[in-house]
Amino acid sequence: MLLSSSIFTMSLLVLHICLLSSVFLMLLPAATASSSSEFRRSKAEYYRSPDCLGTSTGACGYGIHGSTINNALVAGVSGLWNNGIGCGACYQVRCKADNLCKEEGITVVVTDNASGGDIDFILSAHAFGSMAHPGKTADLFWKGVVDVEYRRTTCQFPGYNLIFKVVEQSNFPHYLAIAPMFHGGENDIFGLEISLEGGEEWKSMNKAWGGVWDLPNPPSGALKVKVKVGTSNGEQKWVEANKALPSSWKPGAGYDSHVKLA
Numbered sequence: 001m002l003l004s005s006s007i008f009t010m011s012l013l014v015l016h017i018c019l020l021s022s023v024f025l026m027l028l029p030a031a032t033a034s035s036s037s038e039f040r041r042s043k044a045e046y047y048r049s050p051d052c053l054g055t056s057t058g059a060c061g062y063g064i065h066g067s068t069i070n071n072a073l074v075a076g077v078s079g080l081w082n083n084g085i086g087c088g089a090c091y092q093v094r095c096k097a098d099n100l101c102k103e104e105g106i107t108v109v110v111t112d113n114a115s116g117g118d119i120d121f122i123l124s125a126h127a128f129g130s131m132a133h134p135g136k137t138a139d140l141f142w143k144g145v146v147d148v149e150y151r152r153t154t155c156q157f158p159g160y161n162l163i164f165k166v167v168e169q170s171n172f173p174h175y176l177a178i179a180p181m182f183h184g185g186e187n188d189i190f191g192l193e194i195s196l197e198g199g200e201e202w203k204s205m206n207k208a209w210g211g212v213w214d215l216p217n218p219p220s221g222a223l224k225v226k227v228k229v230g231t232s233n234g235e236q237k238w239v240e241a242n243k244a245l246p247s248s249w250k251p252g253a254g255y256d257s258h259v260k261l262a
Contacts, residue, residue, distance in 0.1 A: 037151045037152055037153075037232075038151060039094070039149040039150065039151045040149060040150055040151065041147065041148070041149050042118070042119070042120035042121065042147075042148055042149070042150060043116075043118055043119040043120065043121075043145055043146065043147055043148060044075075044093060044095070044119060044120070044121040044122075044123055044128070044145070044146055044148045045116060045119055045121075045122060045123070045128070045144055045145045045146075046122070046123045046124065046125045046127070046128035046129075046141070046144075047076070047114070047122050047123070047124065047125070048125065049124070049125060051067075052072070052124065052125035052126045052129070053067040053068060053072040053074075053124055053125075053126055054066045054067045054068065054069065054072050054074035054111050054112075054124045055067065055076075055111070055112055055124075058074075058076065058111040058112030058113075058210075059076075059084070059087075059112050059113040059209065059210035059211075060084070060087035060088065060110070060111050060112060060113075060179060060210045060211040060212075061087075061165065061167045061177070061179035061209070061210050061211050061212035062087075062111055062165060062179055062181055062211070063165065063167065063168055063179075063252060065165060065181060065254065066111040066112065069109055069111065069181070069182075070090075070107070070108065070109040070157075071126075072124050072126045072127065073106055073107060073108050073109065073124070073126065073127040073130060074108055074109050074110070074111045074112075074123070074124050074127060075091070075093075075108040075109070075110055075111070075112070075114075075121045075122060075123050075124070075127065076110075076111070076112035076113060076114025076121075076122040077110050077112075077113065077114065077120060077121060077122070078113070078114060078115045078116060078119075078120060079120055080110065080120060081110075081113045082188075083207075084113075084207070084209065084210040084211050084212075085188050085189070085190065085230075086110050086188075087110055087111070087179075087189075087210055087211030088109060088110060088111075088155070088180070088181060088182075088183050088188075088189070088211060089109070089110045089152060089155070089186075089188065090107055090108070090109055090110075090152070090153045090154070090155035090186075091107070091108055091110070091121075091150050091151065091152055091153060092105055092106070092107050092150060092151050092153045093105050093106055093107075093108055093121055093123070093127075093131070093148050093149075093150045094131075094148060094149050094150070095131040095132075095140070095146045095147070095148050096146065096147040096148060096149060097140070097143065097146050097147070099136075100131075100132055100133060100136045100139055100140045100143065100146075101131045101132055101133065101136075101140065101146070102131060102132070102133055105131060105148075106127055106130050106131055107153055108121070108123065108127050109155070113210065119145065120148075120150070121148065121150065125141075128140065128141070129141065131146075152186055152232065153186070154184070154185055154186050155183070155184045155185060155186070156184055156185075156262070157182045157184055160182040160260075161182065161256050161257050161258055161259055161260045162180060162181070162182055162183055162184075162227070162241065162257040162259050162260065162261050163180070163181040163182045163254045163255065163256060163257065164178050164179075164180060164181075164225060164241075164244055164245060164254065164255045164257055165178065165179040165180070165181050165253075165254045165255075166178060166245070166249050166250065166251055166252065166253050166254070166255070167179050167212055167251065167252075168251050168252045169251070170214075170249075170251040171251070172248070172249060172250065172251065173218070173220055174216065174217060175214065175215075175216050175217075175218075176194075176205075176214065176215050176218040176249070177208055177212050177213065177214035177215075178192060178205065178212065178213050178214070178225070179210075179211045179212045179213075180192070180211065180213075180227060181254065183227075183229070183261045184260060184261045184262045185231070185232075185261055185262045186231060186232035187229045187230065187231055187261045188229070188230045189211070189227060189228070189229065189230075190228040190229070190230050190236060191204065191205075191213075191227070191228030192204075192205040192213040192225060192226070192227055192228070193205065193225070193226040193228075193238075194215065194218060194219065194223050194224070194225050194226075194244075194245075195219065195223065195224050195226075196219045196221045196222070196223060196224070197221065197222040197223065197224050197242065197243065199219070199224075202226065203215060203218070203219065220247070221247045222243070222245065222246055222247045223244055223245040223249070224240065224241060224242045224243065224244050225240075225241045225244040225245070225257065226238050226239065226240045226241075227239045227240075227241070227261075229261060239259060239261065240259075241257035241258060241259045242258075243258060244257050
């Protein structure tokens with residue numbers, strides 16, 4: 001089959017931009033993963049973006065961090081979304097086009113909700129191209145949709161603790177919305193509570209959308225946060241970050257919890 005000149009030119013342009021982006025992304029921390037779970041079969045494709053990175057408007061609420069987290073090896077998911085509980089989960093994705101793709105595949109972080117029919121993973125262009133053998137990236141982009149197998153993996157973010165991202169829709173001091181990021185292991189977030197540092201009265205945050213939890217009229221002052229964490233074996237526990245948000249928290253900022261989930 002012959003490529004039309006416009007499609008061929010577009011494929012080469014996407015490839016060129018993604019290769020340039022990868023030089024910058026080598027400087028950013030990426031998740032490493034391990035897993036003993038079984039692989040499942042599905043399909044993957046990529047979404048078009050001018051920089052080949054993730055989206056800054058993803059439904060998980062990560063903002064600009066959704067573009068570059070995990071070296072932009074990110075994905076939007078549908079069946080794995082689980083009403084936003086799937087935000088931040090890591091998956092090993094292996095392309096089954098053996099003549100085009102590396103056997104080990106890639107590890108992606110869920111940052112968005114995306115619907116693609118029987119396609120479970122809508123990858124960033126950078127992630128999609130990273131599955132290819134050297135010299136086969138353009139061929140993989142031309143294919144567009146590929147068969148894959150995937151499994152949940154243990155996220156590890158070297159050098160990063162759990163981060164509380166104050167989403168841009170927050171309005172200091174009247175409305176606080178938080179998206180937890182960099183939660184390692186195979187941990188899911190099922191609840192957030194906040195309290196004043198040194199206080200004992202906890203207020204439950206509401207599940208707002210995606211991976212975002214919110215609370216109108218939050219306590220005034222420096223805040224500590226408790227996170228309800230669910231593990232892969234079905235257990236749930238509360239993890240407390242005693243120094244989480246400063247008294248003058250800012251929309252769009254990310255704050256180190258000084259707690260590492262593993």
